[in-house]
Amino acid sequence: MLWGRIYFGVQAAAGAAWWIAVAVSPFVREVTLGGLDPVAVAAADIPLFVVGSALAASGVRPAVWVATGWTLVVAIALAVYATVTTEAGWGALVMATAAVASVLALCLVLTGRVPTAWLIAGPFSFRPALPRRIAAAHLVSTGAQIVVFWGFFLVVVPLVITSLENRWSVTLPFPSFVPVVGAVVLVLASGLGLWSGVTMxxxxxxxxxxxxxxxxxxxxxxxxxxxxxMAVAGFLQGAAVGLLLSSWLVVAYGVLGAVLWNHAIRPHEEADLEKRFGDDFRRYRDTVRCWVPAISR
Structure with missing residues (x-):
């Protein structure tokens, strides 16, 4: 709960600082609001976003809903505006980030935790595969999973992100050798992913x-x-695709995916493994690290 209120306090201060910057800097006004009338936007945003976040930070529960709801509305509206007009891209990006953070802070304020269990519900819940005598059956299933997941997360999503990055004019320059580095990392990470899948x-x-x-x-x-x-390979692939496309947002997508998996998925997965394999898994967990390989082992 405390961390959620702290976030809303930071958001209120950041929102106030941003509006001051909009008032004194034509550049900030242009890249974050484009052709929108700042006075009209401020009339709604200052009481609902800045004041609402400040009240949420002070412990007023209804203000948590107001500030979060308004942040989501502004984020969606700015995203549509930036996509249609190619203006205010940085404003859309900042508000999209604030919207996600506000939802997480709302969960912390109202429940004291972020409900990560829903990420492993339904088709993503942990269940052992049907035991089969022929490994080829699992290999075929693994191959199908790789095609679907890699195709979606490493092709479709990065292309959409890159398209928005260009449309919103939030690109950053990359050195000319970066795509080559990305291609090399992508090949190596993909090899690791295939090796892991076959072994599994x-x-x-x-x-x-x-x-x-x-x-x-x-x-x-x-x-x-x-x-x-397999997870390490996936995140390296995501970042590598970002380098290949010279897209800093796709690189960030790969990094954020790793953070999400490490803090939201991995604890549930390892709890399931410990429940099923007991001391064997505990010894393995204590011996082999999660992110940094131990070549000597």
């Missing part, structure tokens, strides 16, 4: 998908050196 299918008698997890604890192949090579 053949040794673990399952797939990397949470809804069809391995039936045996896998401590072979890349899993000897790092606990979650």
């Amino acid at each position: 299918s053949v040794v673990g008698n399952g797939t990397p998908l949470p809804a069809a997890m391995a039936n045996r604890l896998v401590i072979a192949g890349p899993y000897r050196f790092i606990r979650n090579p």
